[in-house]
Amino acid sequence: MQQESAAPQVGEPFPLSTLRHSVSHLMASAVEKLYPGVRFGFGPSIEHGFYYDFELPEPLEEKDLAKIEKEMRRIAQKSPELVCEEVTRDEAKARLAKLGQTFKVEAVDLIPEGEKITFWRHGDWFDLCEGPHVDRLNRAFAFKLLSIAGSYWRGDEKRPMLQRIYGTAFWKQEELDAHLKWLEEIKLRDHRKLGTDLDLFSTHQEAGGGFVFWHPHLGAVRHALEEFLAEEHQRRGYDFVFTPHVVREQVFQVSGHLQNYAEMMYAPMLIDEMPYRVKPMNCPGHVMIYKTRAHSYRDLPLRFSELGTVYRYERSGVLHGMMRVRGFTQDDAHIFCTPDQLEAEIADVLDLIDTVLKTFGYSYTAYLATRPEKAIGSEEIWAKATEALKKGAAKRGLPLELDEGGGAFYGPKIDFKIRDSLGREWQMSTVQCDFNLPERFDIVFTDTDGHQKRPIMLHRAILGSMERFIGGLIEHFGGKFPVWCAPKQVALIPIREEHADYVRELAKTLQHELFRVTCMDDPGHMNNKIKEAQKLQIPFMLIAGDREVAERAVAVRRRGTREQEVMSFADFRALLVRLRDTRSLELA
RNA sequence: GCUGGUGUAGCUCAGUGGUAGAGCACUCCCUUGGUAAGGGAGAGGCCGCGGGUUCAAUCCCCGCCACCAGCUCCA
Numbered sequence: 001m002q003q004e005s006a007a008p009q010v011g012e013p014f015p016l017s018t019l020r021h022s023v024s025h026l027m028a029s030a031v032e033k034l035y036p037g038v039r040f041g042f043g044p045s046i047e048h049g050f051y052y053d054f055e056l057p058e059p060l061e062e063k064d065l066a067k068i069e070k071e072m073r074r075i076a077q078k079s080p081e082l083v084c085e086e087v088t089r090d091e092a093k094a095r096l097a098k099l100g101q102t103f104k105v106e107a108v109d110l111i112p113e114g115e116k117i118t119f120w121r122h123g124d125w126f127d128l129c130e131g132p133h134v135d136r137l138n139r140a141f142a143f144k145l146l147s148i149a150g151s152y153w154r155g156d157e158k159r160p161m162l163q164r165i166y167g168t169a170f171w172k173q174e175e176l177d178a179h180l181k182w183l184e185e186i187k188l189r190d191h192r193k194l195g196t197d198l199d200l201f202s203t204h205q206e207a208g209g210g211f212v213f214w215h216p217h218l219g220a221v222r223h224a225l226e227e228f229l230a231e232e233h234q235r236r237g238y239d240f241v242f243t244p245h246v247v248r249e250q251v252f253q254v255s256g257h258l259q260n261y262a263e264m265m266y267a268p269m270l271i272d273e274m275p276y277r278v279k280p281m282n283c284p285g286h287v288m289i290y291k292t293r294a295h296s297y298r299d300l301p302l303r304f305s306e307l308g309t310v311y312r313y314e315r316s317g318v319l320h321g322m323m324r325v326r327g328f329t330q331d332d333a334h335i336f337c338t339p340d341q342l343e344a345e346i347a348d349v350l351d352l353i354d355t356v357l358k359t360f361g362y363s364y365t366a367y368l369a370t371r372p373e374k375a376i377g378s379e380e381i382w383a384k385a386t387e388a389l390k391k392g393a394a395k396r397g398l399p400l401e402l403d404e405g406g407g408a409f410y411g412p413k414i415d416f417k418i419r420d421s422l423g424r425e426w427q428m429s430t431v432q433c434d435f436n437l438p439e440r441f442d443i444v445f446t447d448t449d450g451h452q453k454r455p456i457m458l459h460r461a462i463l464g465s466m467e468r469f470i471g472g473l474i475e476h477f478g479g480k481f482p483v484w485c486a487p488k489q490v491a492l493i494p495i496r497e498e499h500a501d502y503v504r505e506l507a508k509t510l511q512h513e514l515f516r517v518t519c520m521d522d523p524g525h526m527n528n529k530i531k532e533a534q535k536l537q538i539p540f541m542l543i544a545g546d547r548e549v550a551e552r553a554v555a556v557r558r559r560g561t562r563e564q565e566v567m568s569f570a571d572f573r574a575l576l577v578r579l580r581d582t583r584s585l586e587l588a
Numbered sequence: 589g590c591u592g593g594u595g596u597a598g599c600u601c602a603g604u605g606g607u608a609g610a611g612c613a614c615u616c617c618c619u620u621g622g623u624a625a626g627g628g629a630g631a632g633g634c635c636g637c638g639g640g641u642u643c644a645a646u647c648c649c650c651g652c653c654a655c656c657a658g659c660u661c662c663a
Contacts, residue, residue, distance in 0.1 A: 059592055149658030150591030157660055161591045164658070192655095196599070205595095205636065205654040264662090310663085315589050316654090318661065328663065427663080465663040496620050523620090531624040545622060557623065564623065 012171050014134045020045035022082060022133040023072075023143050023169040024052045029125035030071035031056075031165075040127065041103050041153055041162045048179070049168030053151055055103070060163050065145040068165070072143075079123030080138035084131055092117045092128060103153060103162075104128050142176040143169035146183075186422060191474035192321040198479050198487070198536060201322060210319040210326030212467055217487035220516055221473075222466055224485035226307060228359070228583065229331055229462070236352055238303040238333060243285030245309060249275040255284040256440055264312045282308035283434075283459060286334040287441045295445040300455060301337035301345055307466070308332045322471030329466040335458035336438075338445065339384060342456055346392030346414075346431060349460050353416060353429045354396070356462045359583050360473065362418040364428070366398055369406035369413045376410060377435035385433040385456065386412045410436030420476040428469070432459040479537045480559060483579040483587065490517045490576070491533035495526050495545035502549045506542065506569055515576060530557075539587055542572065558587045 008015050024043040031054055032038055041053030087095070089108060096104040107128055111117055120129045122137055145167040153159040170176040187193075195201045200218040203211060214222060230240070249268055252258045257265065261280060268275035279285065286304045295302070309329045318324050337345050350366075357364050368389055371382045389412055393400050400414065407413055411433035418428045434457040437443075444452040463469035473481075483489055490510060492503040500521040507519035518538070520529040526543070533541045542554040543564070554572050555564045567575075579587070 061592085147657060148592075151659045152590075155660065157590060161659080163591075166658085203654085209654060312662085315661070317589060317591095317659085319655090324662070330663065430663090461663070463663090468663055493623085495622055498620085525619085525621060525626070527621075527624065527626090529623095534624060541623080543623065547622090555622080562623070 013139065014132075016170070017045040018132055019134055019141055019171065020050040020169045021129075021131075022137065023141070023167065024050040025082070025120065025122065025125075025127055025129070025133065026072050026076060026137050027068065027145065027165060027167060028052050028054075028127060029075055029122065030068050032125055033071055033075070034068060037100075039101055039103055041151075042107070043127070049146070049166060051164050051166045053153070053162040053164045055160065055162050060148045060165070062148065065148070065165070069143075069145050075123065076137040080136040082120055082122045082133045082135060082137060084133075085119045085121060085126070087117055087119055089117055092119070095119075096128060141169055141171050142173040143167060144176060144180065182422070186424075186475075189422070189475045189478045190321075191323070191471045194474050194479045195321065200474065200487070203321075208326075209316060210314060210324070212322050212325055212327075218470065220487045221470060221481060221485050225463075225466070225470070228484075229307075229356070232352060232355060233303075233305050233333070236303070236348060238305040241286060241289055241304045241306050243282060243289070243306060243308065244279075245311075246276050246278050247285070249277050251284050251288070252277055252280075254440055255281075255287075255437065257281065257284070264314075266311055266313060278311045279308075280310050280312045282306055282310065282330060282332045283334055283437055283457075284441075287437055287443060287457075290336055290443055291441060295336075295455075297338055297445055297447050300445055301335050301341050303333060303335045305331075305333035322467045322474075325467050328468070330461050331463045331466065331469075333460050335460070336443070336445075336455045337458065338447070338453070339381075339388075339456055342385060342388040342433070342458070343391045343395070345458055346389055347395045349431050349458070350392060350396050350398055350414075353431075353462055354398075357416070357418060357429065360476065361585050362420065362428075362476070364416045364418045365425075366393065366400050367403040367406070367415045367417070368393070368400040369403040369408075369415060371412060372405045372407050372409060374409055375407070376439075381435055382412065385435075389414055389431070389433070408432060408434075410434045420472060421478075422475065426472055428464050429462050430460065430464070433457075434459055481537070481539075482583070482585045483539050483576065484581075484583040486516070486537075486539050488516050488518045488536060488538045489580070490515060490540045490542060491529070491536075491538045492517060492519045492521070493526055493529045493533065493541055493543045494521060495543060497523055499544050499546075499549055503542070503544050506544070506554070509569075510573070510576070513573075513577070515580070534559075540572075540576070560587075 021044065024045065028040055028043055035056055037057070039055040041055070043052030044050065092108050093105050096108065108117065118130055119126045120131055120133055145165055147166045149164050149166070150161050151164040153162055168176070168179060170179065198217060199215050201215055202213045203209065204213065207213070249258065252265070257280060265280050266278050268277055270276070286306070289304060290302065307329050309327065311327045314324060314326050319326070335345050368386070370386055375382065390400065393414065403415070413430055413432035415427060416429035417425045419425055438454050438457050443455060445455050447453045481487065492507045494500045494503045504519055504521055507517045510517045520532070530541060537559060539559045541557040543557065544554055548554055548566070551568070553566055553568050555566050556572055557564045578584070
C-alpha cells in the first residue's frame with residue numbers, strides 16, 4: 001500500500017501530502033471556473049488523496065469529473081505559480097466576504113488568535129490556507145478525481161450539506177496506476193460481492209436492513225471460528241455462559257444503559273404489561289450471574305464468556321453489508337477480579353488476543369486509552385488500573401501507543417487495530433477496565449481480611465463481533481479461506497462416471513472425519529466441475545481417473561495453481577488433518 | 589438521519605408510454621471427457637412496494653422500503 005510520508009521521498013520535490021493539497025486547490029479553481037458563484041468549504045489532503053467541499057446550485061454528477069479534470073490541466077499550464085500572501089484578520093474576512101465566501105469567512109474565525117493568516121494564490125484564484133504548497137502546478141505529477149459525495153459543513157449534520165469531490169495525486173503515473181489497481185482489488189474483494197459469488201450470506205428487503213442471513217458456506221466458517229475460540233477460552237480458564245436476549249427494562253435502568261444508551265436501544269415490548277427490552281450489551285446478564293451467590297477472593301478471577309447476540313439501533317444510512325448491522329454477535333467476556341489480579345488477567349487476555357489474531361495472519365498495533373475529562377472512579381483506582389494495563393503489556397513485550405484521554409468514562413482500556421492483507425487498518429480487539437458496573441450493581445467479594453470489597457470488571461472482545469470480523473476476514477483472504485475454516489475444504493471430481501463410486505467412497509471417509517467436502521459425482525464434464533470448484537475457492541480438488549482408482553491415489557490440485565500432484569489418498573488425508581489441526585494458513 | 593444515485597430472471601446487465609430481452613447459472617436430451625466454458629432444447633419475471641397522471645405505466649409524478657457513494661456515529 002502507498003505510504004504517506006511527511007518528508008519528500010528521494011527524487012520528489014515535495015511531500016506527497018503537499019502535492020495533494022495543492023491539487024485540491026487546483027481542483028477548486030477549476031470548479032470555480034466551470035461553476036461561477038460556487039462557495040468553498042474545506043479542501044485538505046487525506047490519507048490516500050484529497051477532497052474539497054463545495055456549495056453548488058446543482059448536484060454534480062460522476063460525468064462532470066472528466067470535465068473538471070480537463071479544466072484542471074488547462075489551468076495548471078496557464079497559471080502554474082502558487083504564491084503565498086500574508087494578510088491581516090480583518091483584511092482576510094473583508095476580501096472573502098466581498099466574494100460571498102461565507103464558509104471561508106467562518107473559517108477565518110477558526111484560526112487561533114496570534115497565528116499568521118495567509119492566502120495562497122495561483123492565477124486569479126486564491127484560497128484561505130496555511131499551506132504549504134508545491135511551487136508550481138505544472139510540475140510532473142499524476143492525478144485523478146474519483147468520486148462525489150455529500151458532506152456537512154464542518155461535519156455537523158445541523159449545518160448545510162456541501163458536495164465533496166474526492167481525488168488523488170502522485171508524483172508518478174505508475175504510482176497512480178498502482179493506487180487505482182489497489183482500489184480495484186478492494187472492490188473485487190468486497191465482502192458483499194464475494195458474499196453473493198461464494199454464496200456466503202444475504203440480507204433481505206422484506207426482513208429489513210442490517211440483519212444478516214448466514215448461508216451454509218458462511219455458517220461453516222463461523223462454526224470453525226467458534227470452535228477455535230471455544231478451545232482457546234477453555235484452555236485459559238474461561239467459563240461459558242448464556243444469557244437471555246430479552247429482559248425486563250429495569251435491568252438496564254440499574255446498568256445505566258437506559259440513561260446513557262437509550263437512542264441505540266429498541267423500544268420496549270410489553271409482556272404481562274411489564275416493559276421488556278432486547279439487550280444491546282451482554283454485561284448486565286453476566287453481572288446478574290455473578291450476583292447469585294456470595295464470592296470470596298478465593299473464587300476470583302471469574303471469567304464468563306458468551307457469544308452474545310445484541311441488537312442496536314443504527315441509523316439507516318450507516319448500514320453496510322456485514323460490517324455495520326443492527327443485530328450482531330459479540331465474542332464477549334467479563335472477568336471479575338481483585339485489583340491485585342488485574343495485571344495477570346490483562347496479560348492473559350493480551351496473550352489470547354495475540355494467539356487469535358496471528359492465526360488469521362493479522363498484524364496489529366495496541367493503543368492505551370487513558371482517563372478522559374469526564375470519568376467516574378477515584379484517581380487512585382484509575383492510576384492503578386492504567387498501571388496494570390501497562391504492566392500487563394510490558395510483561396508480554398507488547399508496545400503500547402498512547403491514546404491520551406481516549407478511555408471510556410468507566411475505565412481505561414487497550415484497543416487493538418489490525419492491519420489486513422490489503423494494508424487497511426481496522427479497530428478490532430479491546431480490553432476495558434470497568435469501575436462503573438460493579439458499583440451500579442453493587443457487586444462485592446469477601447477479601448482475605450474478611451471485609452467486603454468491590455471487584456474490578458474487565459470487558460473484553462477479541463474479534464469484536466462475528467459479523468464484522470468475518471466480513472473483514474472475507475476481504476482479508478479475498479474468499480480464499482485457509483483449510484481449517486474454509487466453507488468447503490475438498491472438492492472431489494471423477495474423470496468419468498465409472499470413477500464416481502471411488503470418489504464417493506473417499507468423500508464419505510473425509511466427511512466422517514469431519515471434513516467439509518463437496519462430491520461432484522453427478523454426470524457432467526470434468527472441466528466444468530474444475531471450473532466450479534475453482535470459482536468457489538475450494539482449497540483442494542481431488543481428481544480421480546483410472547490410474548488413481550487402481551492405486552488408491554488422488555490427483556491433488558491446490559487452489560491458486562494449475563499443477564497437480566498425485567499422492568496416495570492416505571498421504572493426502574494426513575496432509576489435510578495436519579493443515580486443519582494446526583490451523584495453517586498454507587496449503588502444503 | 590442527511591445529500592446524491594440505484595432497484596428489470598438466481599447472478600451480471602440491456603430496453604421501451606402499448607404488460608419484456610441477452611450472457612452466465614438452472615432443467616432435460618445428446619456428449620465418457622486427464623485439469624477453467626462440448627452440442628441442442630426448455631423453463632424461469634407483480635420490471636422493489638403503494639398511490640397518482642393517462643385510453644394505456646416497468647418507463648412520467650408522489651410516498652415508502654431496500655441497496656450504493658459519502659457525511660455523522662459505531663462492534
